[in-house]
Amino acid sequence: MAASAARNVLLIGQCIAHNTPNAAKVRVKRLKFDKNLNMYFSSHKNFFAYDPEEQCKVGDIVLIKKLPENRTKLITHSLIKQVYKYGDVTDPITGKKVISGKYRDQIMERDEMFGVAEDGSGGFDYNEAPERGWQEGRKDFSHKVGYKKWHEFEPGHPLHNDPVAS
Template sequence: MAKSLARSALFVGKCIAHELKGAAKVEVKLLELDENLHMYFPSFQHYFADDPKEECKTGDIVLIRELPKKKTVLITHSVEKMLYKLGDVTDPITGKNVIMSKYRDQIKERNEQFGPGEGDAGGFNYEEAPPRGWQEGKKDFSHRVGYKAWHVFEPGHPLHDDPAAS
């Protein structure tokens, strides 16, 4: 009974960095009751969800469900739905894009009021921006798991001067 319930249950989690191909590593936050203190404390469970197209990026919020049969030893779940993509945050009530605590329109209006300085490039333009992820593997390595450099590999080796190693 408990098993079938667990299989039908859906979990909301956040994608985190991992090194497995064709999958997404999802961190699910659960609240556990401490019976002595009568308080709930967070505990984190990690699952590998099947994602053959590798659409999930680090920081995305997704909905996962347990597979009826394990795909591999590690991949036990599947991505049901992408809830929130990291990046363009949208206010659900007005449907407008938000940056931190302000609407993009408000920021744009304010910038226009002050105007650009002499020789200014004008800051970041959201309308002309390329889709997210264009710096992945170039200057942004947040999709990789960081590690300490442990060996000096010769030039030509795939791990030579690995940017994820520090």
């Protein structure tokens, strides 16, 4: 009974950089209880979720569910929903957009009350800002993997471990 209930668990996590096609690598935060200290400590576990449309980017908050049968050796979960885009957090109770602990409308009210600088600088209009990804390939490279393995060398390099060359 408990094993079947564990299969239907939904997990929420953040997408991280990966190199697997048609998948999203999701880091899920878990809390482990230490009996000696009587405290919870955070730990992370990574899962690969099937994402055929590749709608997730690095930093997005997503909801995943365990697949009844593993798709590949790595892909064990499926992507249910993209909860938040990176940098576009919405309060789930009120439905308002949030910026670093304050609602956007509160920030706009404050700007109206105190005004913006005379030269026009100082205020950023979130309503007129374009969606994330509009500079993809030019200045926004969040769709690409950001980690390079510096210890792996290409064939022909003097430090490459090539069994044929030795």
